[in-house]
Amino acid sequence: MDNRSFFLYLLVMAGSTYLIRAIPFALMRKKIKNTFIRSFLYYIPYAVLSAMTFPSALYATGSVISAAIGLGAAILVSFKSKSLTLVAITACLTVFLTECVMSLI
Amino acid sequence: MSILQSYKKGVKAGVPIGLGYLSVSFSFGIMAVSMGLHVWQAILISMTTLTSAGQLSGIGTMMIPGQYASMLVSQLTINVRYSFMSISLSQKADDALRGVWRWLLGFFITDEIFAVASTEKSVSRSYFLGLAAMPYVGWTLGTTLGALLGNVLPESLTGALCIAIYAMFVAIVVPPAKEDRRLLAVVGTAIAASLAFYYLPYLNRVSSGLSVSICAVAAAALGAWLFPRKEEDDG
Numbered sequence: 001m002d003n004r005s006f007f008l009y010l011l012v013m014a015g016s017t018y019l020i021r022a023i024p025f026a027l028m029r030k031k032i033k034n035t036f037i038r039s040f041l042y043y044i045p046y047a048v049l050s051a052m053t054f055p056s057a058l059y060a061t062g063s064v065i066s067a068a069i070g071l072g073a074a075i076l077v078s079f080k081s082k083s084l085t086l087v088a089i090t091a092c093l094t095v096f097l098t099e100c101v102m103s104l105i
Numbered sequence: 106m107s108i109l110q111s112y113k114k115g116v117k118a119g120v121p122i123g124l125g126y127l128s129v130s131f132s133f134g135i136m137a138v139s140m141g142l143h144v145w146q147a148i149l150i151s152m153t154t155l156t157s158a159g160q161l162s163g164i165g166t167m168m169i170p171g172q173y174a175s176m177l178v179s180q181l182t183i184n185v186r187y188s189f190m191s192i193s194l195s196q197k198a199d200d201a202l203r204g205v206w207r208w209l210l211g212f213f214i215t216d217e218i219f220a221v222a223s224t225e226k227s228v229s230r231s232y233f234l235g236l237a238a239m240p241y242v243g244w245t246l247g248t249t250l251g252a253l254l255g256n257v258l259p260e261s262l263t264g265a266l267c268i269a270i271y272a273m274f275v276a277i278v279v280p281p282a283k284e285d286r287r288l289l290a291v292v293g294t295a296i297a298a299s300l301a302f303y304y305l306p307y308l309n310r311v312s313s314g315l316s317v318s319i320c321a322v323a324a325a326a327l328g329a330w331l332f333p334r335k336e337e338d339d340g
Binding site for chain 2: 012018021023025028032044071084096099
């Protein structure tokens with residue numbers, strides 16, 4: 001790929017990603033009163049993250065088994081702790097150890 | 106709270122996101138270089154685009170010449186969720202966060218930065234800028250490291266790092282969902298819909314970016330219709 005087409009692609013990708021974030025943010029000046037829209041906006045981030053996680057996360061590691069165990073560990077830890085770092089590190093370690101054990105069997 | 110205090114508060118809240126991004130963008134760096142991009146191109150993409158799913162799909166498209174329209178359509182469908190987040194965040198922005206500040210800081214609205222900012226009652230310029238700092242550094246640094254030394258690390262280690270972003274999603278969703286059955290129902294609906302789009306015939310032909318948007322919008326709309334929230338619910 002030559003530099004010209006790289007920069008054109010970059011412009012389309014970065015430009016569209018920026019505008020889709022910035023335009024609604026910059027233009028919504030009023031507080032929304034409508035209960036349905038307010039409720040929708042409250043639920044949307046959690047719905048997005050849930051749909052992004054399942055089932056894609058199961059295929060993120062070397063095997064479905066290690067990913068499932070890692071996700072299970074993340075869910076367990078996040079019941080007890082609100083620390084994103086702790087949950088993330090626990091999940092990574094669990095996946096790593098599970099894959100080590102699996103390679104031995 | 107002074108400007109410096111709220112900036113520091115934001116930076117502190119952004120550290121775990123930055124760590125998560127470090128590992129996720131590390132795998133992006135590996136993939137970008139393995140697909141044939143230069144190290145500087147991978148870094149430039151991360152610094153200007155700052156998104157996971159969109160970049161991953163984008164580098165795939167870049168490998169085929171002349172697919173600019175296809176690039177635009179796939180980016181818009183994958184990223185349409187940001188519009189909802191931007192509108193949601195605009196409701197929490199304080200009086201000083203407006204005008205040119207919105208055009209500047211809007212760049213940094215990612216899933217995780219948004220999710221953490223949403224837990225605040227009101228979002229100021231300094232807090233949001235602080236919150237974005239570590240994730241931006243982590244995303245750039247991780248891409249750089251992955252692009253430079255991805256092929257040196259064993260596969261078991263890079264695989265383990267790839268779960269980090271999802272663990273972070275779990276950590277954002279679980280604590281409020283276990284306190285609130287209505288939210289739990291919305292989360293369950295989104296997951297069920299997402300599983301259907303992944304495994305059922307015909308539905309699984311829909312691109313992953315678009316299916317996430319469809320599932321999330323449907324689940325949140327159903328939740329808003331069945332379980333409307335009062336002002337005091339949302340803090």
